[in-house]
Amino acid sequence: MSIFNRVFFSLQDYENHIQGVRQKISTCLNEDLQIFDVAISEAIINGINYSQDGSLRVHGVYLKIRCLKRKMIVRVKTPGEEGFNGNDRIKAFKEKKEQMINQTLLDESGRGILIMVEASDYLIYNKLGDEVLLMKRKKNINTNV
Numbered sequence: 001m002s003i004f005n006r007v008f009f010s011l012q013d014y015e016n017h018i019q020g021v022r023q024k025i026s027t028c029l030n031e032d033l034q035i036f037d038v039a040i041s042e043a044i045i046n047g048i049n050y051s052q053d054g055s056l057r058v059h060g061v062y063l064k065i066r067c068l069k070r071k072m073i074v075r076v077k078t079p080g081e082e083g084f085n086g087n088d089r090i091k092a093f094k095e096k097k098e099q100m101i102n103q104t105l106l107d108e109s110g111r112g113i114l115i116m117v118e119a120s121d122y123l124i125y126n127k128l129g130d131e132v133l134l135m136k137r138k139k140n141i142n143t144n145v
Contacts, residue, residue, distance in 0.1 A: 002028070002067045007060035011048055014041075014061075021063070028067035029138055036136050039119035040074055042112035043132050047078035055079035071121075074134045083129025089113045090123055 004024045008014040018041070025037050040063075047061035059079035066073040093100045093114060104110040116123050122135035 001069075004063075004065040004067070006063045008044060008048060008063065009057060009060040011045065014044055014048065021065075024065055024067075025072070028065065028072045029136060031139055035115065035119040036072075036134075039116040039134060040076070042115050043074075043076040043134065046084070046112055047076055050084070051079050069138075071135055071137045074136075075131060076134075077131040080130060083131070084125065085129050086113060086125035086132060087129075090117055090125075093117050 004021075006017060006021065008017070021040070022037050025040065029036065044061055044063060048056060051061065056079055061079070062075075062077040064075045064077075090113065094117070101114060104114060116132070116134060119136070120134040121137045123132070125132050
């Protein structure tokens with residue numbers, strides 16, 4: 001098991017480190033990134049954009065990637081007291097996928113949750129809505145590791 005931790009204090013900070021994050025994801029999953037890195041970026045960027053009152057400058061958006069033998073677990077935690085009610089959005093998307101896509105297709109925002117649901121094998125927010133967990137199973141597992 002390997003663990004990768006990083007804290008981002010601004011979009012510029014994330015942009016400066018995005019290649020390292022993408023490399024970690026690619027190495028862990030033993031495959032091309034496809035869309036899972038986009039899902040993680042959505043979670044981080046949303047955390048940065050929607051952080052409250054100056055808490056971003058103090059606490060930052062926390063990224064933790066755990067690379068296990070058969071899967072990758074990613075946690076993104078945002079600062080502030082109020083989070084995002086993502087579990088209701090996930091449920092609505094799963095129940096009415098086509099309708100949700102049509103509703104958000106041309107919107108300026110709202111597609112991030114759709115990307116995260118489609119790219120992840122498992123996706124859930126904590127009760128406060130300030131932390132999201134994304135899980136992706138590895139396709140090519142080397143049993144000799």
